[in-house]
Amino acid sequence: MNKTEIKELVKSIFPHIENVALQHILSSANYIELAKGTELIRAGExxxxxxxxxRGSVKTYYLKESKQICSWFAFENHIVATLTTIxxxxxxxxxxxxxxxxxxxxxETKSIKNLAESNLSASHFMTxxxxxxxxxxxxxLYLLQFMSSKERYYALIERAPEVLQKVSLTDIASFLGISRETLSRIRSLK
Amino acid sequence: MNKTEIKELVKSIFPHIENVALQHILSSANYIELAKGTELIRAGExxxxxxxxxRGSVKTYYLKESKQICSWFAFENHIVATLTTIxxxxxxxxxxxxxxxxxxxxxETKSIKNLAESNLSASHFMTxxxxxxxxxxxxxLYLLQFMSSKERYYALIERAPEVLQKVSLTDIASFLGISRETLSRIRSLK
DNA sequence: GCTTTCATGTGACATATATCACAAAGCTAT
DNA sequence: ATAGCTTTGTGATATATGTCACATGAAAGC
Incomplete structure (x- = not known):
């Protein structure tokens, strides 16, 4: 994948972005391929x-008592970042x-943030x-606070069916905030 | 409270804001007093x-089957808005x-958003x-997904003790995602 | 192809929480 | 002060979910 293709892709995902900002952002952009299990961002760093x-997919998780608790999954054409980093x-x-x-x-986060200091279009991009x-x-938050675990499960497979294809039930259960066994029982209901 | 006092206050809460942006924002600002029970923002509108x-306090809630489920409370010197509005x-x-x-x-939201279109400092303010x-x-989200209801209650009174002073236990329970009775039992434990 | 490992399903039981019912205490208006 | 209303506390019971143990089946490595 070359710079021109990357440019077109970024443009299609953020249509409002100005050419100057786009150029600047792309100057720090690289194409990379990584293997399953690689940690893109590590907690504490x-x-x-x-x-x-x-192409591919990632999971985002916290560690609680050395167990992974997933907070989200991401797939093709999605941005991967943490708020604290961005x-x-x-x-x-x-x-x-x-x-x-x-x-x-x-x-490179810094490159975009620096530009946003002085460039309006980049600032809009950040917003x-x-x-x-x-x-x-x-x-x-709405789902977690107001919906039962059954409702959350059905909401998940409706909103993001690809999760079910690519993510283990252990990870899905931790994301839904329930035990693996409870998820298994919800699934076996129908 | 006059414009000068409002200006100083906004400046103290958002220290990075530029004078031009500040002036513009203040031009649409008004001092208002409202009575208990008034709805500042109404769901669906x-x-x-x-x-x-x-001075004072507000609660933010969703309606679920005609019951109020609180999503937050706010007190002096805090901004009150919903994401969908802002x-x-x-x-x-x-x-x-x-x-x-x-x-x-x-x-006036529109006034700030309009300014953010063309003014860098206002855009930073939005960000x-x-x-x-x-x-x-x-x-x-972290609290809801990873902590037990006891832990959430103790986290709340540590992080925002004023909630306990000003908010009914019914509202606090709905915020914590538990029943009023369960909260009452957690409180009676010690 | 066989063995090992990992993911998933399921039963038994313990625990946490919800729900319903009612009592007690605190406020509010007259 | 009194009556009525609201808030809070608490007991009994039902339900949901977690935990532990183990079975099954699929995938991975040799």
């Missing part, structure tokens, strides 16, 4: 990059790990990125 | 304003209601506002 998934400059509290061999465009993330968080 | 609490221009899914007689600075909201959501 600062990170210089965020990613756009071209917005603050603090160590990530989550780990992001490849579920399968995958390909990404890697962006859009964070707004998208916040909207997603709000939806997930 | 679009809203032109967001607010800064000068970021999108969609009807709010939450209602925001005064817990007591309160005083606010009312800002900051939404980032703050997202950070808050992420923390709440």
């Amino acid at each position: 600062r990170h210089r990059y965020f990613y756009l998934i071209l 917005a603050g400059d603090k160590p990530s509290s989550e780990t992001i790990e490849l579920l399968e061999d995958s390909a990404f465009v890697q962006f 859009e990125l964070i707004t998208e993330h916040a909207t997603f968080l709000e939806e997930r | 679009r809203h032109r304003y967001f607010y800064l609490i000068l 970021a999108g221009d969609k009807p709010s899914s939450e209602t925001i209601e005064l817990l007591e007689d309160s005083a606010f600075v009312q800002f 900051e506002l939404i980032t703050e909201h997202a950070t808050f959501l992420e923390e709440r």
